[in-house]
Amino acid sequence: MRRFDEIIDLAAERHGGRDTFDQMLAETRPLAPQEIAAIPDDRILAAMTRRVFCAGFSSKVINAKWQAFESAFERFDPARCAWMTEERFDELLKDKDIVRNGAKIKSVQENGHFLTELAEKHGAAARFLAEWPDDDFVGLLDFLKKNGSRLGGETGMHFLRSIGKPAFITMPDVVKALIREQVLSKSPTGKGDFAKIQAALNQWSEQSGLDLTSMSRTLAMSVG
Template identity: 35%
Template sequence: MAREKFAQIYARAAERKGGESVLESMLSTPLSSEQLKLIGDDRWLAAFTQKVFQSGISWQVVRNKWPNFEEVFFGFDIEKMLLMPTEMWERKATDPAIIRHLGKVMTIPENAHMIHQASVSHGSFASMVADWPQDDITGLWRYLKKHGKRLGGNTGLYTLRIMGKDTFILSQDVESYLRNTSIIDGGRDTLKSLNATQAAFSEWQQESGRPLCQISQIIAFSNGDNRI
């Protein structure tokens, strides 16, 4: 089956959403490389931690508690996170000011270590993320999964999107489209599927000149139960 041209996908999404102007108003804009590099390592750790805690829990509950997380974990200062002994982490995991979950709390020092190592190699974690090539964005996903803790699945890539890194998202609608068009036919997170998905998005990006995040959103809007 020939891969659908992006212009066809866009036209279908615009029709479903009530026109091109409406569709365009719904699209995200990623940060530039220069803007991304201004984000501090502490903010990356905070973002990863928030997304880890939101997994399986109401996102709003986590947001409501978030000021307490910032206080309990010293603003996610990387050096302080790396110096805390295990006993202190265990105590903090029982603090009623936060959501008490030892397993998720213990992702903080591990992800702090990942961020620190990247900073040593690249000057900052943000610099590594900003310089990561768009034609290998799934490679960045794999990096987060391998070197971080609980950053596989959609957790790592949603955090990238929230922080402004240009990435597509394998949402339910996007995955459904990829399967319906036979771009992927096996496990979503297998290397074969990720490579096929990356190749398709790279091709659509060359056709459209759009950032990956917009391509991802337009595909989602063109497919599935999301009509206006």
């Protein structure tokens, strides 16, 4: 496993030099913890829902329908979504303006419950997410998978990055780079593999001072 400055050099070389590379990284800088903590919980539920519906589906279609989603789910107020009636659920299954996937519609109700419980314990769900340490990102992924609805795997990763939380995403190029650096021998499939990724990223972060999002993107851009 080489030092991260060498991986940065490799990525910069492949993407037009260091200035261009730095500009590309700057486009997806994560938010500071206090900025994440200030996000209203309805926007957290909206971000969760967008990622859940995008999973296995065209993001362009979801984005085009998003205003209809906002209206259908009452602007994603967690308490209102948590107490969705059966009648309202049935109405949503017939709503042609959104994607009529019963399991994913149900996840909005379940994640509404999840967020209201977090808010009761921590004052705001966003604060809880913001304060989770980045050097245990895989622990947060596991927490979302176990306690949220349909938030496992890359869905949880994409959700966290979308709210500004530093996040790695195991996209194919990232995995290729991790295999090249001998962090992994294959695509990650279990806790052991993700623990190896976290350990490597923690070491690289100490060397480079970069956050998880920047390191993840650098790894992807270092693959030719």
